Amino acid sequence: MLQFDIEKPNEEIIPYLQDKINNLTKPKGSLGFLEELALQVGWIQQTLSPQLSNPHHIVFAGDHGIASEKVSLSPQEVTYQMLENFLKGGAGVNFLARQHHFKLMVVDGGVNRDLDLSDKRITHKKIRKSTRNYLYEAAMTEEEMNQAIESGAECVRQCHAEGCNVLAIGEMGITNTSSSSIWMHFLTSTSLKECTGAGSDHTGDILNHKYDVLSRAVTNYKGDSSPIDIMRYFGGYEMVMTVGAMLEAARLKMIILVDGFIMTNCMLMASKINKNVLHYAIYGHQGNEIGHHIALNYLKAKPILQLGFRLGEGTGALCAYPILESAIRMINEMSTFKDVQVTKYF
């Protein structure tokens, strides 16, 4: 298993940041969550003048063997079809990446299709064409898991080398809400029922069958229940790559914008490998998938937005970006009481 040496940022700067924020021309605390975000980013970057530079958004895509059990309304090939859509610029994540000036990196982590390796619009990291069906066997081998972790980390190093210090991550993988629910069940000791939602099925008709399949998969599992084994047994390649990406981003002291249910569970898994990753996380959005708010509470996470999304791809992370930008503008652009003739009464 790869090691990630992630530092908790030095806390000595926190009183200075708080002092700067308190001396901006406003009643103390009156910009609420913007103040908390500015403090967190200043702490991560160890500066009183934090900056956001070259934002990147990585979408990891991969297929899941469990799709043959029909735990999603959509068939497996939709993963590949959506990958094509990302490349054409027509998916939910595309308009948001354009709107907020994020450079998009689309990664094939294990899509069940032979892609054209000369197509430079795709970052080719395919481990295998789809994971195995975890109802009967482990989704991936240990070697494949380690390769996925390292591939995710490599993608982040590439973004970092381009001057990126704020990273959003999203995913595409039909049935990956199922993997997320099982990860969450094991990692938070929440009942599987409370962790299992309808996913992309807007009708909710599939939920009972999905829960039945996932219950059987959990019963059949004979591993040691360690986070790493749970990650390997039930994971998707795109999710394990995300875990590697989050850990590497934190190692490189980048801000990580966390998306919905699936990405929150990847952050949860990453935190079981190295808890210091959590200092670098900013949660964009609380979605409608059952269990998301429970996972967020478990992580003591406070999401910026609550817009009723249940899409993934990173859409909730990207939508929250302007709020983060406002926090950075606040700390850098507001006058202090000393700069201008405003009397401070507190």
Ligand SMILES: Cc1cc2ncn([C@H]3O[C@H](COP(=O)(O)O)[C@@H](O)[C@H]3O)c2cc1C
């Ligand atoms: C057209 C389409 C586009 C999507 N974009 C993201 N997802 C989302 O749905 C999937 C997870 O839901 P489930 O576990 O129910 O399959 C993931 O691919 C997630 O990114 C999509 C799903 C569909 C159908």
Ligand SMILES: O=C(O)c1cccnc1
């Ligand atoms: O919140 C998510 O990440 C999510 C929810 C439903 C379907 N796909 C993704």
